[in-house]
Amino acid sequence: MPDILMTIRDLHVAYGKKPILRGAGFDLYKGECLTLLGANGSGKSTSLNAICGFVQPASGSVSLGDQELAGLAPHRIFQHGVAQVSQKRDLFPDLTVTDNLRLGAMRRGAKQAARTLDQVYARFPRLAERRRQATRTLSGGEQQMVAIGRALMSQPTLLLLDEPSGGLSPEFCEEIALLMDGLKADGVTMLMVEQNLKLAFRAADRFIVLRDGLVVDGGDVKAMEGDHDAIIKNIYL
Amino acid sequence: MLLQLTISGLSQGAIYALVALSLTVVYRSTTIVNFGHGDFVMAGAFVSYVLTVMLGVAFLPAAVLAVIAMFLLGLCFSRGLIRPIRGGPHIGYALMCIAVGYVLRGIARIVWGREVLPMPSVFDMPPVFIGNLVITGDAMFIIGTTTVLLAIFFAILALTDIGKMVQAVYQSQRGAQLIGINVDRFNDMAWGVGAAMGAMGGILIAPVSLLHPDLGASFLIKGFAAMTLGGFGSLHGAVIGALLLGVSEQYAGAYINSALIDITAYLIIVFVLLVRPHGLFGHKTVVKV
Numbered sequence: 001m002p003d004i005l006m007t008i009r010d011l012h013v014a015y016g017k018k019p020i021l022r023g024a025g026f027d028l029y030k031g032e033c034l035t036l037l038g039a040n041g042s043g044k045s046t047s048l049n050a051i052c053g054f055v056q057p058a059s060g061s062v063s064l065g066d067q068e069l070a071g072l073a074p075h076r077i078f079q080h081g082v083a084q085v086s087q088k089r090d091l092f093p094d095l096t097v098t099d100n101l102r103l104g105a106m107r108r109g110a111k112q113a114a115r116t117l118d119q120v121y122a123r124f125p126r127l128a129e130r131r132r133q134a135t136r137t138l139s140g141g142e143q144q145m146v147a148i149g150r151a152l153m154s155q156p157t158l159l160l161l162d163e164p165s166g167g168l169s170p171e172f173c174e175e176i177a178l179l180m181d182g183l184k185a186d187g188v189t190m191l192m193v194e195q196n197l198k199l200a201f202r203a204a205d206r207f208i209v210l211r212d213g214l215v216v217d218g219g220d221v222k223a224m225e226g227d228h229d230a231i232i233k234n235i236y237l
Numbered sequence: 238m239l240l241q242l243t244i245s246g247l248s249q250g251a252i253y254a255l256v257a258l259s260l261t262v263v264y265r266s267t268t269i270v271n272f273g274h275g276d277f278v279m280a281g282a283f284v285s286y287v288l289t290v291m292l293g294v295a296f297l298p299a300a301v302l303a304v305i306a307m308f309l310l311g312l313c314f315s316r317g318l319i320r321p322i323r324g325g326p327h328i329g330y331a332l333m334c335i336a337v338g339y340v341l342r343g344i345a346r347i348v349w350g351r352e353v354l355p356m357p358s359v360f361d362m363p364p365v366f367i368g369n370l371v372i373t374g375d376a377m378f379i380i381g382t383t384t385v386l387l388a389i390f391f392a393i394l395a396l397t398d399i400g401k402m403v404q405a406v407y408q409s410q411r412g413a414q415l416i417g418i419n420v421d422r423f424n425d426m427a428w429g430v431g432a433a434m435g436a437m438g439g440i441l442i443a444p445v446s447l448l449h450p451d452l453g454a455s456f457l458i459k460g461f462a463a464m465t466l467g468g469f470g471s472l473h474g475a476v477i478g479a480l481l482l483g484v485s486e487q488y489a490g491a492y493i494n495s496a497l498i499d500i501t502a503y504l505i506i507v508f509v510l511l512v513r514p515h516g517l518f519g520h521k522t523v524v525k526v
Contacts, residue, residue, distance in 0.1 A: 054414070078417035090412035092405045099401050103416050106402065150416065 250483020
């Protein structure tokens with residue numbers, strides 16, 4: 001059994017009086033890709049935002065090793081090695097591709113950042129060709145590459161991906177899947193929310209199903225191969 | 238005469254530029270319009286007055302100390318009075334700014350009453366004559382100093398890592414948080430820098446005009462007019478808008494009626510909002526339906 005990287009226990013989050021997470025809990029193992037599945041409003045993105053500090057949990061725990069993250073501000077959580085690729089990407093549209101990427105490694109030394117920038121460009125040759133372009137001029141797929149590249153620039157312990165295929169063409173979804181294979185091979189731990197089940201099952205090692213803010217199912221993706229319909233029924237029915 | 242008016246307008250516009258730019262620095266990072274900013278400008282001028290006239294400090298160190306003092310005041314204002322009301326109605330920010338502005342004005346009135354105070358001239362530079370054109374030492378000092386300050390500001394913004402970070406926060410606060418920037422602290426700094434830059438405007442104008450506790454009110458309106466003309470949120474727009482405003486005032490005063498100098502800023506606000514609401518360099522808001 002691989003080591004546990006993150007433990008989430010009894011997480012409660014509410015938007016105003018409306019509870020979204022009602023005691024969700026799960027473990028995340030080092031080097032794996034875990035996908036959170038669930039219908040709209042089940043608490044998938046809220047889980048990521050609670051881990052990242054964008055929403056404050058009412059109670060519960062988010063532990064990264066010995067470090068408790070629940071209640072910390074987003075910039076503090078980032079310092080602990082948790083980077084997120086958000087659903088809206090949240091890039092800096094008027095800055096160049098290189099500037100966007102370099103800002104992701106702001107807290108690291110210039111030499112290390114330069115080395116990681118080369119690695120990111122090697123991973124995304126298309127971005128290298130457009131390094132001086134403002135990111136607002138890129139296609140949706142290229143912007144997603146910048147968002148992922150920016151997160152990788154910090155060399156995160158844990159990479160959170162919120163709908164990485166959102167709004168992208170099927171060809172690009174396959175590119176995302178290949179990219180995630182590469183990241184897994186490099187030992188990057190990933191937690192992903194994905195509506196595109198084909199991509200989710202293609203890229204993830206394990207899945208968890210959230211319903212009404214609680215974990216109701218979960219398991220090994222490979223073990224469920226050929227029985228994805230059962231998972232889909234569990235999500236939507 | 239046109240050239241003479243232009244020089245006078247640019248000299249006046251340079252002060253407006255510092256005020257408009259400092260308002261924009263705060264507005265871009267926090268979306269708050271500081272309705273008390275004129276009084277921060279006034280406070281900067283009075284701090285330099287106290288240091289130079291009452292305590293006998295030389296102008297340059299006094300100016301530096303006044304700028305540092307106003308930076309700290311802006312920082313404390315954000316940390317102590319703006320942060321706690323975050324999440325409340327947006328008008329709360331406006332009222333807080335107005336209230337603190339009036340407190341600063343009130344303090345100045347308690348100490349100096351409503352008297353106007355002359356600040357001794359510190360720019361002991363002889364005027365330059367180019368044909369019929371006269372460029373006063375004051376004008377050269379104000380235009381020169383403002384040019385250097387603006388060049389430093391825009392160079393930092395465009396060429397340094399700190400500048401890229403500032404641009405990042407301006408463009409996406411959430412994105413900035415995603416790369417580990419402490420946006421709350423950044424906003425505190427923006428208030429500090431805004432107050433300090435406004436104070437620079439006050440310090441530059443103090444030796445060439447009379448000081449009084451209400452002097453900030455007119456600078457606030459000039460700052461708003463420059464922002465409107467340049468486009469809300471545009472940093473270079475604020476500067477260009479301010480210079481155009483300064484020159485327009487001089488032209489209107491000389492060629493139409495001298496009384497127009499006082500209302501040019503208001504006329505520009507009305508005209509621009511009607512004809513081109515996003516100003517010269519602002520972004521037109523597009524709503525997808």
